[in-house]
Amino acid sequence: MAIAFARCDTRRRLDLETLVTWALRDQQADRVQSGLFDIEAAANDHGWEPQGVSGDGVAELLRRHETGDRVDGGGPVRGIAVTVHPDAEAVANAVGWLEPWQRRLVRFHGRSGTRPDWLPLVPPxxxxxxxxxxxxxxxxxxxxxxxxxxxxxxxxxxxxLRGQSLFDARGQRRIVEEExxxxxxxxxxxxxxxxxxxxxxxxAHSDADIVEANTDYAGWHAGMTALLERIGGWGLRDHVLTGFTAPATPWEYSP
Known part of the structure; x- marks a missing residue:
């Protein structure tokens, strides 16, 4: 008689924030972004697509200044491991489908392992x-x-009038001449x-500060929620996504 054995699920269970931080900060799965100069990364984060390639463009001139010579390219991206975990690549690909402003916030906080700051509606x-x-x-x-x-x-x-003495229990005047x-x-x-x-x-904060901070938080949360829906439908190889617990509007519960 054949005996069926239950297979133990050894995959690592992570919530969405931890998974994104692992993929973007630890694995650096968005390796294309990591190889960009600051000016290129800023354009890429805002969703601006390149319209062409110039041999004397800003990025090329920056590379010449950095190396002192013309670089022919090729090989792995500087500072990035040759291989990346497939689950991290899946997370990075899912992040790429977000709206540009949400993608920028998710990437920034994923790389730093943080959440955006938010401010109470009634400032202290x-x-x-x-x-x-x-x-x-x-x-x-x-x-x-x-x-x-x-x-x-x-x-x-x-x-x-209250029937009290002008002297206290120690015999000292209640009304002193010099205070x-x-x-x-x-x-x-x-x-x-x-x-x-x-x-x-x-x-402590102006109305403009409150609106700006809470708008960024709401954009990050919306991006992470969209990311949860996209990744949740996929079967990651070595990880199990347990959910996303960050509150959507924490300022509504602030005293």
């Missing part, structure tokens, strides 16, 4: 800082004004003012 308030010529680059801005305060006789009257740390001024009719100082507050 922080103390106002301005550039300063004094030691240190910035200084807190301070504001001040004069405010009227009760005279000592008025304070004494309030204590007596250290405060700056007072007295008018001819006996009224007093105290100088009040404080640090003004302002939002």
């Amino acid at each position: 308030m922080v103390a106002v800082k301005r550039p300063s010529e004094a030691r240190g680059r910035y200084r807190h801005v301070t504001a001040e004004r004069w405010e009227f305060v009760p005279t000592r006789s008025e304070l004494a009257k309030r204590y007596l 250290r740390g405060f700056h007072f001024r007295t008018f001819g009719d006996g009224r007093r003012q105290v100088q009040v100082k404080w640090c003004p507050l302002e939002p």
Whole structure:
């Protein structure tokens, strides 16, 4: 009698973010992009397709400057292993199908192993800082004004009306003649003012900063979601895609 044995699945289980980072950063599967100069990579990330080849184009001139001679090409791309894991190549190919602006965000954060920053819709308030010529680059801005305060006789009257002694349990006056740390001024009719100082507050981020950051995050998330749908239908050789857990709109749950 034949006996059937269950085959153990030894493939590595990864979520989408870890899989993309492994493919783009560790495997450098987008090897064509890695071989480009900065000016070429910027054009490629924005989806600009080359319309022709020039023997004296910008990239060719950069190569001549870098090497000191004309290069005939050929051979493996500099800094990249000769072979790349087929699962990494599949991920890189899937990334190439994304919309240009989503592809740029997915590639950038895949290579660095990060997520885009996002900002809460209601920014926290922080103390106002301005550039300063004094030691240190910035200084807190301070504001001040004069405010009227009760005279000592008025304070004494309030204590007596509440039935409280003008002396505390240790026999010391509750109303001192000099209040250290405060700056007072007295008018001819006996009224007093105290100088009040404080640090003004302002939002930590502008509305434009919030829109820009959250738009980038939303574009990255949409690109990763599209990538999940595309890769999820494929059978990777040595990996199993477990899902994508990054929240779509984290700012909606921020207190």
